[in-house]
Amino acid sequence: MTAKRYGHVVNLDLFTDSYRVTGRAMVGAGGIHATLADPNSDFLEMEDAYISRIVKPGEIVASYDIVAFRKDNINFIVLQDRRDGIPVGTQHGRSVFVRGRTYPTFLTVPSFEIKGEIHHDGQLSPRAVLVSSMGRFQPIFVATASASLYPDISYSGDLILVHKERIGIFCLQESRTK
Numbered sequence: 139m140t141a142k143r144y145g146h147v148v149n150l151d152l153f154t155d156s157y158r159v160t161g162r163a164m165v166g167a168g169g170i171h172a173t174l175a176d177p178n179s180d181f182l183e184m185e186d187a188y189i190s191r192i193v194k195p196g197e198i199v200a201s202y203d204i205v206a207f208r209k210d211n212i213n214f215i216v217l218q219d220r221r222d223g224i225p226v227g228t229q230h231g232r233s234v235f236v237r238g239r240t241y242p243t244f245l246t247v248p249s250f251e252i253k254g255e256i257h258h259d260g261q262l263s264p265r266a267v268l269v270s271s272m273g274r275f276q277p278i279f280v281a282t283a284s285a286s287l288y289p290d291i292s293y294s295g296d297l298i299l300v301h302k303e304r305i306g307i308f309c310l311q312e313s314r315t316k
Contacts, residue, residue: 145164145165145166145167146164146165147162147163147164147165148162148163148164148165148169148170148217148222148223149161149162149217149218149222150162150163150170150184150215150216150217150222151215151216151293151295152182152184152207152212152214152215152216153192153212153213153214153215153216153249153250153283153293154207154211154212154213155213155248155249156191156192156249157189157190157191157192158189158190158191158192158195158293159184159187159188159189159205159207160187160188160190161184161185161186161187161188161205162184162185162186163182163183163184163185164183164185165222169221169222169223169224170215170217170222170223170299171223171224171272171273171275171277171299174209174212174215174273174274174275174299175272175273175274175275179209180208180209180210181206181207181208181209182206182207182209182212183204183205183206183207184204184205184206184207185203185204186201186203187201187202187203187204187205188200188201189201189202189205192249192250192285192288192291193285193287193288193291195291195293209274209301210301210303212301212304213247213248213249213250213300213301213304214247214250214252214275214283214298214299214300214301214304215275215298215299216281216283216293216294216295216297216298217295217296217297217298217299218295218296219296219297220277220279220296220297222297223277223297223299224277224297238257238258238259238260239257239258239259240255240256240257240279241255241256241257241258241262241310241311241312242254242255242310242311243255243256243278243308243309243310243311244307244309245276245278245300245305245306245307245308245309246286246305246306246307247300247301247304247305247306248304248306249285249286249287250283250284250285250286251283251284251286251289252278252281252282252283252284252298252300253281253282253284254278254279254280254281254282254298255278255279255280255281256276256277256278256279256310257277257279258270262310262312263310264308264309264310267308267310268302268305268308271302274301274302274303275299275300275301275302276299276300276302276305277297277298277299277300278297278298278299278300279296279297280296281294281295281297281298282294283298
């Protein structure tokens with residue numbers, strides 16, 4: 139990775155169908171969400187990556203200084219601090235990603251179930267939420283991802299970015315929170 143092109147380091151956990159990769163990515167001012175939406179690259183690069191199997195999260199099977207992933211093979215990314223994944227998009231400093239009301243949500247991707255909250259303004263339907271959210275990754279706030287076959291294995295974060303094309307089931311709860 140070239141430090142000249144990017145702005146800051148983001149620590150993250152990236153999940154594919156069978157693996158978890160823990161490391162850090164260099165991203166620009168728009169955060170990881172903007173890096174994932176970059177149409178000029180099909181890849182996301184990470185540094186100091188530790189790779190483990192989803193079913194054995196404590197066992198590291200490999201570690202590398204630099205790794206790359208095709209963005210379309212990423213199921214979701216867990217961030218501990220939502221500020222790493224949400225670019226500021228207004229003159230008042232409020233992110234365009236947290237406008238609207240908060241609704242509980244449940245969704246599935248290969249090998250995982252994810253529960254958390256979405257922020258949405260307008261008609262509440264799974265299609266409306268997925269179409270109106272920017273980019274290829276749906277932000278889920280205060281979220282937990284549990285392995286489908288091993289529900290006691292779970293990962294939590296302040297923000298989980300879920301690849302929209304990998305979503306199998308997307309459920310919303312109409313009763314608002316907050």
